[in-house]
Amino acid sequence: MARLICTGIMSLDGYVNDEQGNFDWSAPDEEVHSFVNDLERPVGTYLYGRRLYEVMRFWEDAHTLPDASPVALDYAQLWQAAEKIVYSTTLEAATTARTRVERTFDPKAVQAMKDTADRDLSIGGPHLAAHAFRAGLVDEVQLFISPVAVGGGTRFLPSGVRLDLKLAEQQRFANGVIYLRYHAA
DSSP states (O other): OOOEEEEEEEETTSEEEOTTSOOGGGOOOHHHHHHHHHHHTTEEEEEEEHHHHHHHGGGGTGGGOTTOOHHHHHHHHHHHHSEEEEEOSSOOSOOSTTEEEESSOOHHHHHHHHHHOSSEEEEESHHHHHHHHHTTOOOEEEEEEESOOOSSSEESSOTTOOOOEEEEEEEEOTTSOEEEEEEEO
16 A cells, blocks of 8 residues: 655744745755655656645646756756646636646545555645644654744644554755654554
């Protein structure tokens, strides 16, 4: 059975963006980005909310940028090779390859994907991930905590959901980012 992994970059005070929707403070440097790439290698399918999909679609064409770093090119290749499912009631059609749009998040369908997948699944976007947390589908949480407090915005973890987690790994990076990997207890 594949794992459903929820990965996110958040501020020290728990937000993925600030009150204006900005997340420029979360851009990983080369060291962190390389580490992320290695974490993403086992992922065969990304489950996205619409907003995160619109941000991530950058990787569809990133390999064509003349100044793209080797780390960025590596990530673009990983992202392009994966299947992508976007959960949205407003997105008319996907604009990237290997992508389909689903109108509703169905926990039973996601569990069936986990049961039959030969590679891990990653869920992203705090609103979509909240559905998976509430349904008890998330097997692992991978957090990159940036050394900044933004004071408000969109929380990474959902309110009103208890998560019992067991620390499995931790890593500190030169830029002050801390990586924490937890298994669902």
